[in-house]
Amino acid sequence: MALVDFTSKGLYCSAGDFYIDPWKPVHKAIITHAHSDHARWGSDRYLCHTASLPLLKLRLGDVAIESIQWNEPIYINGVKVSLHPAGHIIGSSQIRIEYNNEVWVVSGDYKTEDDGISGVFEPVKCNVFISESTFGLPIYKWRSQQEIFQNIREWITTNQATGKTSVLIAYSLGKAQRVMQCIKDMGLKIFLHGAVWNVHQTLLEAGYDLPNAERVTPETPKENFKGQIIIAPPSADGTPWMKKFSPYSVGVCSGWMQVRGNVRRRNADAGFPLSDHADWNGLLNAVKATGAEKVFVTHGFQAAFSKYLNDNGVSAAEVKTEYGGEEEETPPTLPEGEAFQEPDESTIKSDIETKENKDEIGS
Numbered sequence: 242m243a244l245v246d247f248t249s250k251g252l253y254c255s256a257g258d259f260y261i262d263p264w265k266p267v268h269k270a271i272i273t274h275a276h277s278d279h280a281r282w283g284s285d286r287y288l289c290h291t292a293s294l295p296l297l298k299l300r301l302g303d304v305a306i307e308s309i310q311w312n313e314p315i316y317i318n319g320v321k322v323s324l325h326p327a328g329h330i331i332g333s334s335q336i337r338i339e340y341n342n343e344v345w346v347v348s349g350d351y352k353t354e355d356d357g358i359s360g361v362f363e364p365v366k367c368n369v370f371i372s373e374s375t376f377g378l379p380i381y382k383w384r385s386q387q388e389i390f391q392n393i394r395e396w397i398t399t400n401q402a403t404g405k406t407s408v409l410i411a412y413s414l415g416k417a418q419r420v421m422q423c424i425k426d427m428g429l430k431i432f433l434h435g436a437v438w439n440v441h442q443t444l445l446e447a448g449y450d451l452p453n454a455e456r457v458t459p460e461t462p463k464e465n466f467k468g469q470i471i472i473a474p475p476s477a478d479g480t481p482w483m484k485k486f487s488p489y490s491v492g493v494c495s496g497w498m499q500v501r502g503n504v505r506r507r508n509a510d511a512g513f514p515l516s517d518h519a520d521w522n523g524l525l526n527a528v529k530a531t532g533a534e535k536v537f538v539t540h541g542f543q544a545a546f547s548k549y550l551n552d553n554g555v556s557a558a559e560v561k562t563e564y565g566g567e568e569e570e571t572p573p574t575l576p577e578g579e580a581f582q583e584p585d586e587s588t589i590k591s592d593i594e595t596k597e598n599k600d601e602i603g604s
Contacts, residue, residue: 244338244345245371247537247560252347252371256340257320260284261347264563271322273349274333275300275414278564290324292360293332295447296414299439311360327351328362329517330415331444337365345369346531350564352516353523356386356419358449362519364530371537372528375518375565376496377546383496383520389513390423396492396511397427401468406489408471410478410509413437415517416494417472418444418451424470425452432457432466434473434482457485479508496520528555540565 246253251263251270259269266283273279275289275296282301289297291308298306309315311334314323324334329350336347346367353362383389397407409424411417413436421431421441431454433441438456445451455461457471466486477483478491493509496516504512519527524546528536536557538547543559550557 244340244343244369245347247562251562254320254338254340257317257322257338259288259317259320259322261336262349262564269317271336272297273327273336273347274330276330276350279349290332290334292447293334295443296332296440299443311363325365326360326363328353328355328359330359331418331449333359335363335365337367343368345371346533347371348373348527350375350518351527352519353527354383354386356517357422358418359415359517362527364527367531367533369535369537370528370531370533371539371560372524373518373564374524374538374541374543374546376499376516376520377524377538377542379521381496381499381516381520382522383499383514383516386419386515389515393420393423393492393494393513393515394427396490396513397424397429397470400490401429404468404488406466406469406471406486408473408483408486408489408491409494410475410491411437411472411494411515412517413440413474416515417441417474418449419515419517420472420494421452421454427470430455430465430469432461432469432471434471434477436474436476437472461485 244254246255250260250265250267252261259271260267261271262273262279263270264281269286270284272287272289275293277300280297280300287304287306289308291310294306294308309324311324311326314321321339323337325337327333327335327349329352333349335349338345344367346365348371350373351362355361400407409420411420417437431452433454433456441451441454463485471486490510492511492513493507494513494515496514496518497503498512499514536550536555537560538557539560539562547557547559
């Protein structure tokens, strides 16, 4: 019997009688991180990392939540459970489960580059690894955060020189905090959309050292925004709310900006491929580091990623889940009648074959 079963409610450990990131209400839920597609309301009891606790309370309200630190093992009905850094957002964790000398790891969402605020991804040895594949295609290879941050700062400086306000589109939990680290020393005022402001206040109250910022309100004089910086979630892009910042320039911070054409489709002035998920090489390196004999691939480009693993000596299978509802995890909205085009197999094969070393996964 498998240590984790894929059920209609979510990932279920029958030996411990708990679920991981269930998408329907259950008795006990262990949560990898506080994004709404992984942390859903309605369960009786929740367990998460200590840093996720205030964020879960913000999302879920007054519910029963316990928290533990990374690498702090606990036992649930004889099953050894521990949390390990996933590097996705603040508090994000991989869930390690051990029972009868077998180890499974559920990755949740993760990235392998250290962003300075989310914790450093920790590879965990296991027999079975359940991995996301949000950006599981070879075309997704990120430039360093340092390089992208420099591009963002240069763009803001150009906007200021031309009298424009800089509006950065970034998801309220995760991306927005990274962007604030990028711009905190530019000497400009930072204004936040209400959704970003709520997360900002929660993290400040939890003791995080974040830059000073102001909330955008109906009472804020329009002249206060000129030449300054606005951070807003994707849901605000293109709405009447944006008109108060005119003249402004829009920059979208998303891994989807790696693909040519997505900046135009979003009607953005600039696109910055800043993602909270692992790129193709990050996914491969993570799988290799676990030493797993079996990999289950969840949301994203799971067909392409699992096929590549199987073709390169790692037993892999696709798993259908209800994850992937966050803006960062959803392919960009396209004009009506136009479909999101995944590269075909020949494109994937060609890109893989140009890798410097194509003999080993993760090289």
